[in-house]
Structure formats: C-alpha cells, structure tokens
Amino acid sequence: MTILVTGGAGFIGSNFVRYQLAESEARIINFDLLTYAGNLANLEGCSEDPRYRFVRGDIRDRAALQKLFAEESITAVVHFAAESHVDRSVEGPEIFVTTNVLGTEILLEESRSAGVERFLMVSTDEVYGSLGTEGMFTETSPLAPNSPYAASKASADLLCRAFFKTYDFPVLITRCSNNYGPYQFPEKLIPLMIANAMEGKPLPVYGDGQHVRDWLFVDDHCRALDLVLRKGTPGAVYNIGGCNEMANLELVNLLVNKLEVSRDLITFVKDRPGHDRRYAIDAGKIMTELGWEPSVLFAEGLGRTVDWYLDNRSWWETIRSGEYTRYYEEMYGEGGRHTRRPGDTS
Ligand code: NAD
Numbered sequence: 255m256t257i258l259v260t261g262g263a264g265f266i267g268s269n270f271v272r273y274q275l276a277e278s279e280a281r282i283i284n285f286d287l288l289t290y291a292g293n294l295a296n297l298e299g300c301s302e303d304p305r306y307r308f309v310r311g312d313i314r315d316r317a318a319l320q321k322l323f324a325e326e327s328i329t330a331v332v333h334f335a336a337e338s339h340v341d342r343s344v345e346g347p348e349i350f351v352t353t354n355v356l357g358t359e360i361l362l363e364e365s366r367s368a369g370v371e372r373f374l375m376v377s378t379d380e381v382y383g384s385l386g387t388e389g390m391f392t393e394t395s396p397l398a399p400n401s402p403y404a405a406s407k408a409s410a411d412l413l414c415r416a417f418f419k420t421y422d423f424p425v426l427i428t429r430c431s432n433n434y435g436p437y438q439f440p441e442k443l444i445p446l447m448i449a450n451a452m453e454g455k456p457l458p459v460y461g462d463g464q465h466v467r468d469w470l471f472v473d474d475h476c477r478a479l480d481l482v483l484r485k486g487t488p489g490a491v492y493n494i495g496g497c498n499e500m501a502n503l504e505l506v507n508l509l510v511n512k513l514e515v516s517r518d519l520i521t522f523v524k525d526r527p528g529h530d531r532r533y534a535i536d537a538g539k540i541m542t543e544l545g546w547e548p549s550v551l552f553a554e555g556l557g558r559t560v561d562w563y564l565d566n567r568s569w570w571e572t573i574r575s576g577e578y579t580r581y582y583e584e585m586y587g588e589g590g591r592h593t594r595r596p597g598d599t600s
C-alpha cells in the first residue's frame with residue numbers, strides 16, 4: 255500500500271505517519287504545505303526511513319497533485335490537511351473555506367482521476383454541532399455546525415459523501431472527538447494550559463468553564479484511522495470517541511495539580527462566540543464493526559502528555575516565539591478577543 259497522507263506535518267498527521275512507519279509495511283508520502291501548524295520537527299527520524307517521502311505542497315494546487323500522482327503509485331489517501339483551530343476561524347473564515355472545502359474538492363478530483371482505491375476523510379465531531387446535557391452524537395445525527403471551522407469541515411465531509419454517491423469513489427469518513435497528546439500545537443486547550451503553567455502565565459478558561467469535550471489520546475485515534483482505512487466499508491461514516499467526557503475547568507484543575515502550580519493562575523476570560531456546549535460521541539459502530547476501542551486511560555494519557563511537554567520544552571518554546579506571539583496577543587492580550595471588558599457577562 256502506498257498512502258498519501260495530507261497534513262502529515264501537523265499534530266495528528268505526524269502521529270499517524272509515525273504509527274504507519276512503525277506498525278505497517280506501507281510506503282508513506284507526506285504532502286503538507288507547512289503552514290504555521292505544520293512542523294518538520296514533528297517528524298524527526300522519519301526521513302531516514304526509505305518508505306517515507308516528504309513533499310511540500312498545497313492541496314489547492316491541482317498541478318502539484320497531478321505531478322505527485324504521476325510520480326507515485328498511490329493506492330490510498332488519508333486526508334488530514336486543514337485549518338483546524340476554531341478560534342482562528344472566528345477571526346478569519348476565508349482560509350477555512352479555501353483550504354478545507356476547495357482543497358478537499360480538488361484532492362477528491364485528483365485522487366479519483368488517479369484511481370485511488372481508498373480515500374479516508376478525517377472529519378470531526380464538530381460537524382454535529384452542540385449537545386445539551388443529555389444524549390450522544392451517532393453517525394445519523396443531523397449535521398449542524400456552529401463555527402466557520404465546523405461548517406467548512408461539514409462541507410468537506412459532505413463533498414466526500416457526494417463523491418461516493420455520484421461516482422462510486424471509495425470514500426470513508428471518520429468523525430472524531432478532541433485529541434490530545436505529543437506534538438499538539440500550543441494554541442489548543444491542553445498544550446496551551448501546560449505551556450502557560452510552565453511559564454507562570456494565566457490559564458485562560460472561556461466563559462464558565464463548564465463546556466464539555468470527549469478526550470481521546472492521539473495514538474488511539476491513529477489506530478482507529480488505520481482500521482477504517484484497511485477494513486471500513488466504502489461510503490460509511492465512523493464516529494470515534496474517547497468515552498471520556500470532561501468539563502474544561504475540571505481538566506484545567508487536573509493540569510494545575512499535576513504541574514504543581516497555583517490555582518490562582520486560572521483566569522475566566524470572555525467566551526468564544528458560538529461556543530459549542532458539549533460534545534459526546536457514541537462510538538458503538540466502530541467498536542462492533544471493526545473491534546476498535548480506546549486503550550489509553552485519560553489519567554495515563556494526560557500524564558504521558560504532560561511529561562512530553564516537560565521533556566520537549568524547546569519544541570514548544572520555538573513555536574511560541576514566532577507568529578504565535580502575534581496570535582496570542584490578538585486572542586488573550588489587552589483588548590484581545592477573549593479579554594473581558596467592563597460590563598461583559600459572557
Ligand atoms: P493541525 O492544525 O495540527 O495540522 C494541520 C496540517 O495541515 C498542518 O501540518 C498544515 O501545515 C497542513 N495544511 C494546512 N493547509 C494545508 C494545505 N492547503 N495543503 C497542505 N497541507 C496543509 O491539525 P490536527 O489537529 O492535526 O488535525 C488534523 C485533521 O484532523 C484536521 O482535518 C482536523 O479537522 C481533524 N480533526 C482534528 C481533531 C483534533 O482534536 N485535533 C479531532 C477530529 C478531527
């Protein structure tokens with residue numbers, strides 16, 4: 255199997271590339287634009303493997319994809335490449351449409367022309383929108399995305415469905431809950447909190463901190479993707495989740511305890527607009543059909559994640575000294591999106 259992995263220099267993509275090189279015989283072509291979120295340091299050691307090739311490129315660049323498909327006998331595509339951060343989509347939705355929607359459409363067309371046998375779309379549980387206190391998302395829950403990011407992912411997800419229905423193109427779709435683990439970009443909740451705590455900075459909790467996410471260790475996601483890629487039914491959607499719901503404030507408190515920093519660092523800041531209240535995944539289908547289940551308990555996974563960020567301080571310090579500084583000011587600095595002003599109640 256020769257797998258084209260798009261976005262393989264990002265958080266989940268790099269963990270997936272590592273997983274494939276370690277656990278399978280597949281040849282891996284990693285096609286990544288190296289945006290602010292893509293980082294070749296995430297793939298240290300991979301380039302020494304003769305089964306691995308990195309190509310810098312944009313999924314919106316049809317000619318680059320055509321050249322790659324002509325050069326390599328690609329049998330499968332695992333499509334991670336995306337703009338992935340909700341807060342950035344609130345600030346500037348356009349790139350989410352061009353990358354996530356148009357990019358996916360171009361990739362689908364070129365993959366189909368090249369005769370790709372399996373196309374796995376890495377979608378997200380955010381396409382379902384928000385839950386109240388009861389219930390879980392199943393694969394048949396209606397799509398009701400609330401952020402520009404989620405809407406762009408839902409559009410890409412539906413384009414994949416359309417390619418299956420219209421052209422019989424063998425697409426598989428996964429919708430996973432929140433991942434955590436090594437190499438996650440420190441704009442996301444867990445690595446942001448760890449890095450801020452280590453630097454003695456405030457820990458910005460949005461709104462009342464009672465928004466619930468269902469956390470899954472990234473290795474478990476990679477194993478689920480591998481199973482779907484190899485054994486899933488074309489045209490099918492598979493939910494993937496951690497069976498592990500937690501309110502943000504509870505999670506931040508766990509990190510405060512683990513890192514032995516003062517609880518006073520926790521700062522309630524202005525909420526994210528359109529903030530989804532709760533996600534919970536019913537992963538029964540992938541469990542019964544493909545025999546997958548999460549294997550890393552949250553306490554263990556969080557411990558491994560904290561240790562990784564403690565041991566790899568230069569990795570995140572380098573990131574936090576670049577473009578990230580401007581982003582951080584826009585989000586959390588004086589007058590930033592999440593700064594409460596007099597009279598603000600959100
Ligand atoms: P990430 O932001 O860490 O990585 C995205 C990668 O895509 C980066 O390496 C970036 O350089 C690359 N990229 C962006 N635009 C590109 C383009 N035009 N052409 C080629 N490459 C481009 O993202 P992540 O958190 O690893 O998420 C990966 C995928 O998984 C995304 O599609 C996301 O929607 C989905 N997902 C993420 C989670 C999560 O919790 N992080 C959960 C479910 C699904």
Ligand code: DAU
Pocket residue numbers: 338339340341378379380430431432433441442443444446458459460465466467502526533
């Ligand atoms: O559910 C899957 C999705 O999970 C993926 O599709 C997205 O790509 C990924 O970014 C993630 O989205 P979230 O918005 O849930 O993740 P984030 O880490 O940004 O936020 C997690 C929760 O923490 C959310 O309720 C917002 C809150 N939060 C986040 C940040 C960055 C805070 O309270 N403070 C913060 O500073």
